[in-house]
Amino acid sequence: MKELNERKLIEITPKSPYNFDATVFKPSYYPDYTKSYEKGKYWFVLNINNKIYGIKMENIGSIKKPKIKLAIFSKYKLPSGEIEKIIEELNYRFEFKRDISEFFEKFKEDKILSPFLKRWYGMHSSCAQNLYELLMIGIFLQNTVVKRTVQMTNVMLEKYGTKVKFDNKEVYSFWNPKDMINVPEDELRSLKVGYRAKLFIKLSKTFVEEKIDEFELRKLQVDKAKEKLLKLYGVGPETARILLQESLHHYNLFEHVASWQQKILSHLLFNKKLVPTEKIIEYVNKNWEKWAVLAVHYIWEDIFWQRKQGKKIEWLDKEIRL
Template sequence: MKGTILRLKNQAGLILIPIAPFSFDPSMHKPDHFPSQDTKWEQGIRWQTMLWQGKPLGLKFENIGTIGKPKIKLNVFSEDKLEKKYLEGLKEEINYRYDFNTDLTEFNQKFRDDKQLGPIIKKWPGMRIMSPQSLYEYLVIGIMLQNCTVGRSVNMMQILFEKYGKEVKFDGNKFFCFWEAKILLRTTEEQLRALKVGYRAKSLLRITEPFAKGEINEISLRKKDEEEQRETLISLYGVGPATVGYILFDVFKHYAELRHISPWEQKIYSKLFFDKDPENPVPVKKLLKHFEKYGNYKQLAVHYIWEDLWWKRKNEHIPWLEKLIRV
């Protein structure tokens, strides 16, 4: 809650070994994600808060390996000393969320000669997809992305963090940590609307319920097949094909999940893959057909090319892209 800052003074050190090859920076920082107060990145280091089994944590990942011999030093900051068993579970969870245990050898071999994808694979061998949040947290973010500008999403998340999250300090930085789903059960739609989330208030409450009541268990949902996961997600009020698509890929790591392209993505893809004027975009059907060549790695392939564009944007001005991003 606002006002009190939790100081996460206790530290525990862990070593993580992603399966080689592994490129740290493009895996641990995604420039297309909107900035939020739960994370920070600089070359070779990522800070991130995490709520795990009810405990707010501060994570500091440092790259101490190479692409061929990956190694990450992870400092876990917490209020109290953490038990060995807790840390073991945490390590497993982090390996899952950050996709460290995935072997991308086949992907690399299959597409290293692809005209567009090949050079990016060579530049960033073993780049992972990343979802530092839990499923519930990702759903909240997904709802806050809908039908608004980036700036508005940023504001709404900030207000929610201030109202329901916890402010924490670790490693000399202040961050916010996500709230537990059950916290929002005490809230009404009117109270949420007062925070200017608009009609999303209803969705927020409706997605919160099954998590707070334990009707959806993320860990067991991971073991279900993709179609069952899709049905569980789409049945949630306020969750449609766009949000489900992101989650099946980012959270459940289905590299082939690509069946929905939203209008803003369509415009960017038209320029990126067909060099066509975004104002006169290539039909979605045609885009999807183009991606067929990437088979079971469709969305992963698009992710590589997409991230490459956003990294370029950090260093150079890309006028056509700026026009399509409403900040």
């Protein structure tokens, strides 16, 4: 356990509109020990280049006049240069400075989208994890159901992650690539992660040896970034999609729909049981163009939010396979 007692307070003013709760908390994501959320407040461990900080963000503004109180927790007092880096990184991961007002302007009269835009006005995509951490999550998601994903994630966090305490919260941070490269495959397999054991080790080696630079990846056009990601062992179209959308924040590449998503989107967009994925992809791109991914995100999170509120949505419960 690591305790971080040094605290630095800073105010952040995101670009308006910015919907704090809808951006930091996504009802469609699976729960794990790496974060803590309550309305208007979010805690997690920030890992930048294998250095960790405790982060608490608190909403003290509104959607139109956003303001966030940021507390950075560390073991020792941080030099100002390091604090600037942390803020810059948070700007990227939570899109504090990204202007998406064009999206609302363009689609405010859109037949399908407009009610969702009203309900979730100012919501961005966001990602508390770095690229490696989200890749680990992507592997946990592969070829299984939510319950097992949660189980594998938490058991691995307990064994290889670090428990971090700050602001009276305890959350886990992921292991770093170098911590995983010498772990025997059998040891991982005993944690019931199956074929993923090999992937964790192999991917970690790739990150250590070839020094995959997520900061370089961020600068690439979406097609180039995708090409690079697909070269990683164990990363196919679906895992690449997750990384491109969430970690690298690309809103314009909508070209892959997994079969469980296909069922849900068929319902939401066409009110039908099953529409061919090509049709879905064509429809989404035609309607929402370079905002395709964000548009679907609005519709997607809305239904998961309703479900979280206790609304019974039978067809959905069946498709998400808890």
